[in-house]
Amino acid sequence: MNFEMHLKSVAGDVETALSDLLPEPRGHQAVIMEAMRYATLGGGKRLRPFLMIETVRMLGGNLDNAMVAGCALECLHVYSLIHDDLPCMDDDDLRRGKPTVHKAYDEAMAVLAGDGLLTLAFELLASEAAHSDPSVRVRLVAELAKASGHSGMIGGQVVDITVVEGERDERLITELQAMKTGALIDFSVRAGGIICGVDDTALEQLSAYARDMGIAFQIQDDILDIEGDVELMGKAVGKDQDLGKATFVSILGLQGAKDRAKALGRAAKGHLAAYGDKAQILCETVDFVLERTH
């Protein structure tokens, strides 16, 4: 099976697991379960659960654990998309080719469905299905909270919406990216290591791989915002450019950004050298991130 077929196959498994783990609409509050399912199911590359699952596969760990923890992470990722799309934030109407939650429902339901998915993420991570050892589960909870909180993903979103244009240099947008998207990509891979009980040295190597790939991923995102096709992307493109926002492309130039992404991709793979052939899928993931067109 080639890489893209494998990615699609895992995404299909993640979709099935998410459908089982998300609450079925019931009770007088059924509408919020519907909105949570609407936002989460039916699409997405599921890159974060994929990274967690493939890290656990590389390390020879329990794939059922990885699936549940990966679904928890996906719920958290989807919550962040719902809230980022709100009119008071990025004000987007389209996500994964469908109306955003506040368009399909309303703003109140978008706020609440996001809150519900964030809360569900921690409920899933704390459940025995995520790991038999409570000390592993509580570490996953602690690390996800840190990665997604005020010094991680949320902090990055705050920087993105508040820092004025004149202050955006390469250092700042690297810091912003490391928080806004990097911290969760780092968690995707680290969580795999935590589930498998690897030592701190191995965990640091996994993080180094994730960090380099995370920046490469963001650079490619910025490139796609210039070169991407709105139909393939399933969301608006050219938005950062229209807003005059500094991106890796506006700072490094298009070719400079492509070169930087390639160098980071090589570095990312280098951190997994110790795993030899077992690291093949995680290395192909780097290539996929760099070559993706949406």
Place this chain on the structure above:
Amino acid sequence: MNFEMHLKSVAGDVETALSDLLPEPRGHQAVIMEAMRYATLGGGKRLRPFLMIETVRMLGGNLDNAMVAGCALECLHVYSLIHDDLPCMDDDDLRRGKPTVHKAYDEAMAVLAGDGLLTLAFELLASEAAHSDPSVRVRLVAELAKASGHSGMIGGQVVDITVVEGERDERLITELQAMKTGALIDFSVRAGGIICGVDDTALEQLSAYARDMGIAFQIQDDILDIEGDVELMGKAVGKDQDLGKATFVSILGLQGAKDRAKALGRAAKGHLAAYGDKAQILCETVDFVLERTH
């Protein structure tokens, strides 16, 4: 020391602990730390942390653990207030006598500060300061997620904003209250039992106390919405009445509501009979809830 002085003294300790546990403003995202502190510090009866601390005191457990877990719960409670106050929800301008977060900052920061406090709640519960035993910490995380999620507090808010007036009978508003405010009050007391490692029978008794008091608390809230003083309350009053919303008062009548609250208060205290004098503060808390004027 009489009860009100004791409540104030504990609230002062909670304020100090919250100030230590909340992040100091720093980095390019400092504004969100400021908003999180603005919303959380400087007021409130801190009833939920108080219940947790006093349950642990009654059971002879570790009060440092109770303080950290109580602060986590207070962060979660404050997040729910911030999001409930948003223009797309209850659209309130005043909270604890101060402008609400979306008034003092803006809507985006109110959404994000709420998200940040929700995430911080789980980070604090998962930290060693909440308990030395990881299996206790992960149980606290799991129970708080359940109490505050789509089948608990968030579910109750959804019912409150979506169910039309004709469907609001006593059964529905009891169910709504049990989710919207009851689930967290239940958790306040149960968490005390979990921290102290009591058995399931004792935990069920604690829950029964919390459930009866929780409904009494909501009935008194509805009474205060009619009889309360806007200056004492620090928020708008008469709002449910103006909106024509069914409440315990509109269904049971003012005297009927007062009688019901008293009966529930007696029942709540009855569940703690086994603890004798040690339950004095938790019993006085019931009286306080029923007699409070704000």
